[in-house]
Amino acid sequence: MKVTKGTKKLVDILSALPGIGPRQAIRLTFHLIRQGHGIQKELEDAIKDLGVAKICSQCFYIHENPGKLCDICLDAGRDHTTIAIVEKETDLISIENTGKYRGRYLIIGELGRGGVLEPDQKLKLKSLKTWIVKNHQGSVREIIIALNPNTQNDFVANQISNELRDLAGKITRLGVGIPSGGEIEFADDETLGGALKGRG
């Protein structure tokens, strides 16, 4: 492939990002070259500005506040005795967008293939334990394990459940069911089973 050195470097970096293949990396790079200096500068600056984003010491979501906590953890109007454990920031955003949840979160990070918690994920659970002991006399109302429903995550959810068993009035998981707009005919057994179980 005959490209310039600078082009090659950006293509390599972009291909290493999640969800961007080598072909798309090339296409993006040429797009940036064609669009010229204006858009390149904008993108550079936007990346530079990321530098000021901080990670919340309690839930591990991002924030720009002077202290250590994000807007959600600082919000006194929210229910701090309900904690949703999510895999990633985008899951938190999806749940926030429903407008149906008023508790706080714990982002444990993306789960590996093996269905086993990484050491840093165990540390995050431990920090949640410490927080519950210190701030809520050792027990909160509810912990929702909000992981994608699949067999591997069932295993992870069990591990988390065992770790936190004594620290919450109840430990729940998100309901499995037919997606809104979906069709019963095309639902797999697990989904339909979940829908029956969660009927109401």
Place this chain on the structure above:
Amino acid sequence: MKVTKGTKKLVDILSALPGIGPRQAIRLTFHLIRQGHGIQKELEDAIKDLGVAKICSQCFYIHENPGKLCDICLDAGRDHTTIAIVEKETDLISIENTGKYRGRYLIIGELGRGGVLEPDQKLKLKSLKTWIVKNHQGSVREIIIALNPNTQNDFVANQISNELRDLAGKITRLGVGIPSGGEIEFADDETLGGALKGRG
């Protein structure tokens, strides 16, 4: 969506890039935040280095040479009387990667929906005409219209063909046929018709 200002800005810029949807933009942004300053700086620098890429005044491919021409246009070992007209840089790269083409190129830029050439695409064809008149006494050996084969591009190819008719010994298009590894059973009529026409 509760994200920081810096995050929002990068998400907006990334979503505006071709092939990146809002969801992937969010995912990429959080990835960059999580990966931290090292990868952010690398990406910033790589984008900054794009600044030195220049566009060839003859074929409109990129280069970093001191003059106005790219490596392909400067290569005296190539056949400068055969010109492949391609839509975009990635098409040029794909053709180069076959190792089967030794002519030069003209990148006319991505075609719009209407099947009509934009003013700047007409200017590029005009610059090719001028070049042929000046360097090859008004006629080259062959012009290959190397556009993706589809109905809309047939129309564009006809326009280009009419424009350049008197300037080349022959004007051709890429062969339509069954892709290598593909199956006759699943080929549409146009493809199979092309394969029959191009048999040999």
